[in-house]
Amino acid sequence: MASTRLDEIEGLATPAGAPRTLRLSAANVRAFQSLWRQSFPGGHSRERGGTLFADSEGRIGLGNIAGIASDSNSFKPDLAPKPGGGTRAIGTFHTHPYDATENWVTGVSFSGADIAYMINKGLILNLLQSGPRLFAFVRTRLSPRQLPYAETHAKHALEITPYLMRGITYPQASRMHMQAAAAMYGLAYYQGSGRALTRVHPA
Amino acid sequence: MRLPASTRPSRLAWLAVLVGAGVSASILPPPGRSCRLVVPAVTAARTAAANALKRGDYPAAIRQLDHGLRTIGDRYIDQDAMDDSAMKLVFAQDEQRKGRLQRAAVIKQRVLAARAAMCGIG
Numbered sequence: 001m002a003s004t005r006l007d008e009i010e011g012l013a014t015p016a017g018a019p020r021t022l023r024l025s026a027a028n029v030r031a032f033q034s035l036w037r038q039s040f041p042g043g044h045s046r047e048r049g050g051t052l053f054a055d056s057e058g059r060i061g062l063g064n065i066a067g068i069a070s071d072s073n074s075f076k077p078d079l080a081p082k083p084g085g086g087t088r089a090i091g092t093f094h095t096h097p098y099d100a101t102e103n104w105v106t107g108v109s110f111s112g113a114d115i116a117y118m119i120n121k122g123l124i125l126n127l128l129q130s131g132p133r134l135f136a137f138v139r140t141r142l143s144p145r146q147l148p149y150a151e152t153h154a155k156h157a158l159e160i161t162p163y164l165m166r167g168i169t170y171p172q173a174s175r176m177h178m179q180a181a182a183a184m185y186g187l188a189y190y191q192g193s194g195r196a197l198t199r200v201h202p203a
Numbered sequence: 204m205r206l207p208a209s210t211r212p213s214r215l216a217w218l219a220v221l222v223g224a225g226v227s228a229s230i231l232p233p234p235g236r237s238c239r240l241v242v243p244a245v246t247a248a249r250t251a252a253a254n255a256l257k258r259g260d261y262p263a264a265i266r267q268l269d270h271g272l273r274t275i276g277d278r279y280i281d282q283d284a285m286d287d288s289a290m291k292l293v294f295a296q297d298e299q300r301k302g303r304l305q306r307a308a309v310i311k312q313r314v315l316a317a318r319a320a321m322c323g324i325g
Contacts, residue, residue, distance in 0.1 A: 068283075071317045072313055073286065073313075073317050074287060076283055076285070077285070101309045103298075111287040111289065114285045149280065154289060156289075157289035157292065160293050161296075161297075164297045170294050174290065
């Protein structure tokens, strides 16, 4: 299975023009799974991640693993290309771990800050792992150029609450809400596991 | 155990706890104010919360943690980070609503510790 290359996801006019399936390389999936396993040092959640670089042929790989900093709730990527790595930062990958004190919740999708970061840094691809589930956003020309970080951070957390009040579980609420957020920001949204993610917005 | 009504945050207060910024200017500190200004209050809230947790008084711990989160406001925000702490607070709030006060308090404690660290408060 050939993995998705940069030219398949860059400069898309609309989310409907995004590939139906994002295909990840085996090497990237191994790296993502390894970072997921490393997301519970000493039994405590700690986000892990890295930067997605494209090489001159459009192949997407993970570099700058560990980023600049991370803690149980955040990951600060290092977008600067390094010698021997890809030539251009096109996105990020990070994990959303919840440990025993957080009920080992998995399947939690993106946050508003994840979206604001991607938009404001001009990134094309945002990948996330939470347990076995993978999530992705792909930017299009309908996406805004800038978003107010703090407001976006707040808005999308608050907007999950009505789902919870209807009895929907927290992870499911996060996933449902991110579909709505994708529509709001002209993003294509994907969910999946292993090497393939399926576009769920637009379906 | 459900949190007594008197300790449930109002919607506005909860917005302030959640993220601090851009939510309700009337109850939030102006952006860009130094973290240094809130060190004593945040440190006191964290200490009081830790003591309340130790004695199993989760409603008191939550009150202190919510106060600490409101006090730190948006000072912690780093636009170069992918910050999921507001999501964790929504999760904590949902646990609190369901009466799982210990879990809610522990999650809020960790979020406040992380925000304090991002603000340079040890």
